[in-house]
Amino acid sequence: MPADGRFLKACRREQAGGTPVWFMRQAGRYMPEYRALRRRHSILDLCHHPDLAAEVTLQPIHRLGVDAAILFADILLPFEPLGLGLSFAEGEGPQIARPIRSAADVAALPPVDPLEDLAYVLEAIRHVVAALPAGIPLIGFAGAPFTLASYAIEGGASRGFAATKRFMHTEPRAWHALLERLAELVGRYLAAQAEAGARALQLFDSWVGCLAPEDYREYVQPHSRRAIELARAAGVPVIHFATDTAGFLEDFAAAGGDVIGVDWRIPLDVAWQRIGSARAIQGNLDPAVLLGPLSTIETRTRDILARAGGRAGHIFNLGHGVLPETPVEALQAVVELVHGQ
Amino acid sequence: MPADGRFLKACRREQAGGTPVWFMRQAGRYMPEYRALRRRHSILDLCHHPDLAAEVTLQPIHRLGVDAAILFADILLPFEPLGLGLSFAEGEGPQIARPIRSAADVAALPPVDPLEDLAYVLEAIRHVVAALPAGIPLIGFAGAPFTLASYAIEGGASRGFAATKRFMHTEPRAWHALLERLAELVGRYLAAQAEAGARALQLFDSWVGCLAPEDYREYVQPHSRRAIELARAAGVPVIHFATDTAGFLEDFAAAGGDVIGVDWRIPLDVAWQRIGSARAIQGNLDPAVLLGPLSTIETRTRDILARAGGRAGHIFNLGHGVLPETPVEALQAVVELVHGQ
Numbered sequence: 001m002p003a004d005g006r007f008l009k010a011c012r013r014e015q016a017g018g019t020p021v022w023f024m025r026q027a028g029r030y031m032p033e034y035r036a037l038r039r040r041h042s043i044l045d046l047c048h049h050p051d052l053a054a055e056v057t058l059q060p061i062h063r064l065g066v067d068a069a070i071l072f073a074d075i076l077l078p079f080e081p082l083g084l085g086l087s088f089a090e091g092e093g094p095q096i097a098r099p100i101r102s103a104a105d106v107a108a109l110p111p112v113d114p115l116e117d118l119a120y121v122l123e124a125i126r127h128v129v130a131a132l133p134a135g136i137p138l139i140g141f142a143g144a145p146f147t148l149a150s151y152a153i154e155g156g157a158s159r160g161f162a163a164t165k166r167f168m169h170t171e172p173r174a175w176h177a178l179l180e181r182l183a184e185l186v187g188r189y190l191a192a193q194a195e196a197g198a199r200a201l202q203l204f205d206s207w208v209g210c211l212a213p214e215d216y217r218e219y220v221q222p223h224s225r226r227a228i229e230l231a232r233a234a235g236v237p238v239i240h241f242a243t244d245t246a247g248f249l250e251d252f253a254a255a256g257g258d259v260i261g262v263d264w265r266i267p268l269d270v271a272w273q274r275i276g277s278a279r280a281i282q283g284n285l286d287p288a289v290l291l292g293p294l295s296t297i298e299t300r301t302r303d304i305l306a307r308a309g310g311r312a313g314h315i316f317n318l319g320h321g322v323l324p325e326t327p328v329e330a331l332q333a334v335v336e337l338v339h340g341q
Numbered sequence: 342m343p344a345d346g347r348f349l350k351a352c353r354r355e356q357a358g359g360t361p362v363w364f365m366r367q368a369g370r371y372m373p374e375y376r377a378l379r380r381r382h383s384i385l386d387l388c389h390h391p392d393l394a395a396e397v398t399l400q401p402i403h404r405l406g407v408d409a410a411i412l413f414a415d416i417l418l419p420f421e422p423l424g425l426g427l428s429f430a431e432g433e434g435p436q437i438a439r440p441i442r443s444a445a446d447v448a449a450l451p452p453v454d455p456l457e458d459l460a461y462v463l464e465a466i467r468h469v470v471a472a473l474p475a476g477i478p479l480i481g482f483a484g485a486p487f488t489l490a491s492y493a494i495e496g497g498a499s500r501g502f503a504a505t506k507r508f509m510h511t512e513p514r515a516w517h518a519l520l521e522r523l524a525e526l527v528g529r530y531l532a533a534q535a536e537a538g539a540r541a542l543q544l545f546d547s548w549v550g551c552l553a554p555e556d557y558r559e560y561v562q563p564h565s566r567r568a569i570e571l572a573r574a575a576g577v578p579v580i581h582f583a584t585d586t587a588g589f590l591e592d593f594a595a596a597g598g599d600v601i602g603v604d605w606r607i608p609l610d611v612a613w614q615r616i617g618s619a620r621a622i623q624g625n626l627d628p629a630v631l632l633g634p635l636s637t638i639e640t641r642t643r644d645i646l647a648r649a650g651g652r653a654g655h656i657f658n659l660g661h662g663v664l665p666e667t668p669v670e671a672l673q674a675v676v677e678l679v680h681g682q
Contacts, residue, residue, distance in 0.1 A: 169633025286556070
């Protein structure tokens with residue numbers, strides 16, 4: 001195994017000889033190579049075929065010069081073995097054919113074994129790890145219990161998450177049963193990804209910021225904690241990511257994670273102080289800044305680096321995924337700025 | 342003029358003999374009376390006809406027992422005299438026929454005189470004020486410059502506000518010119534509403550929480566400040582409302598407002614401490630809680646009241662508008678709890 005590079009060192013808050021940088025959705029629609037593949041294959045096709053998933057995962061590595069790869073996959077893939085029915089309509093996002101609407105729906109969920117039912121993801125990881133340049137680790141990932149539950153209940157993307165919150169408050173026992181199931185599934189799935197070769201794991205709780213702090217603590221935090229514990233048992237660092245957590249960042253961090261991901265709605269130094277110096281931090285450039293002029297990209301990137309102040313444990317990233325309309329050059333500029341500081 | 346009731350006293354942080362309560366969108370789709378009217382009239386019809394707008398405004402007053410009325414209108418009505426083309430597709434939200442896409446579009450905006458071009462709103466205010474029970478004041482309102490600009494640029498509702506942010510960063514001069522225009526319009530429109538009889542004014546910056554703190558300070562704050570200054574010149578209290586401001590609440594409050602509105606993503610006591618004791622505060626129950634059982638509604642309502650601790654200057658409200666699927670009984674229960682504390 002080659003010496004750990006900047007990314008893994010930063011996960012452990014070791015001096016890393018410069019700030020590492022990678023981007024959520026760095027394998028995606030902003031890249032011409034990806035769009036070319038997508039003309040021939042659906043999103044689910046790319047996920048289901050380890051050789052294609054590996055190809056997409058590797059596309060941005062040389063092109064951008066990032067410090068880590070992230071597996072091309074979707075957080076909702078576990079919905080297939082869960083029998084919920086998953087599809088992606090063009091430009092519409094994910095659609096769930098059989099959403100969860102009752103305690104009976106939760107009780108009827110079939111058992112899922114990630115080693116078997118998501119074996120194609122683990123196979124893609126082995127493909128990627130064999131092909132990655134030395135020193136570039138692969139990050140595995142999964143959706144967090146809340147974010148998965150919100151898709152399962154809403155039946156797709158949502159603006160207000162009203163159905164999710166209604167279910168949570170009206171059917172608390174079924175809610176907790178659902179999140180326990182998802183936490184076990186996700187925790188074991190993440191651990192399996194580490195065993196297949198992922199050197200770090202990210203838990204995406206992308207939409208949990210829609211909650212009030214007391215709802216987070218009561219209905220979500222124990223389940224995120226369980227998923228992270230199961231994942232960490234595999235011996236690799238876990239990044240705990242969400243957007244919109246400025247109102248309950250302490251509670252979010254308390255659920256676990258070696259690295260806490262924050263979006264752009266809070267200054268990085270303020271966030272790091274609230275998270276505490278015992279954690280690494282990942283973030284926090286607004287992806288929309290990359291649609292603007294280079295001068296703004298430069299100012300904002302340098303501002304985040306200044307707020308991190310060279311302390312060990314900062315991983316540069318966007319506050320959420322790369323937007324499809326992002327110019328490749330903008331991402332390349334950020335990588336150069338971060339590496340050249 | 343009758344003695345000021347609880348609501349206006351709380352706006353001035355005077356002991357009000359109990360916490361006042363009203364709800365954003367208390368005149369709206371959750372009420373059978375409103376839905377009955379909507380079967381015969383479009384949203385814009387209701388807005389354009391002062392007698393209908395007044396009828397809708399008054400519907401929830403007796404039914405809920407709230408301490409203030411809020412005018413039935415839409416924040417996007419100024420888009421009609423601005424020539425942007427406004428319509429509401431069923432279940433789709435607002436649609437802007439001629440969105441702003443360039444500096445030339447900004448320069449071409451025609452002058453708007455709220456006294457003339459939005460005279461029907463002022464007429465509706467006079468209708469409402471004549472019909473309101475003694476001691477129940479009417480709140481006038483307008484969209485804040487940022488939130489209006491975001492609709493004008495996106496052409497409707499948005500999830501990520503990417504086009505808005507791109508315009509802001511790429512065309513900063515045109516952006517500031519647009520927001521200056523909107524701030525003047527909105528400020529004069531609000532002042533005119535006070536002159537027509539509104540006893541308080543609310544500036545809705547509903548979507549500004551999508552921004553990074555430095556973007557808020559640079560691209561938005563001066564314009565919100567200007568709008569609030571113009572509105573306050575009419576001599577009535579101004580409520581400055583947004584959602585998702587936990588990351589930059591101090592900056593948001595610094596733009597002005599006698600009362601600062603906060604959503605549910607931050608505990609009320611934490612928010613009030615950050616805003617400072619020189620301001621009143623409005624909020625902060627998650628509207629989705631009203632879709633759940635009465636026991637949860639009660640716990641959450643009492644928790645907010647406990648966090649306010651009976652200090653002068655708390656106006657109970659939701660953190661955003663009433664959801665259409667809310668039972669009337671849930672709102673009635675909150676009013677009883679707040680008044681009965």
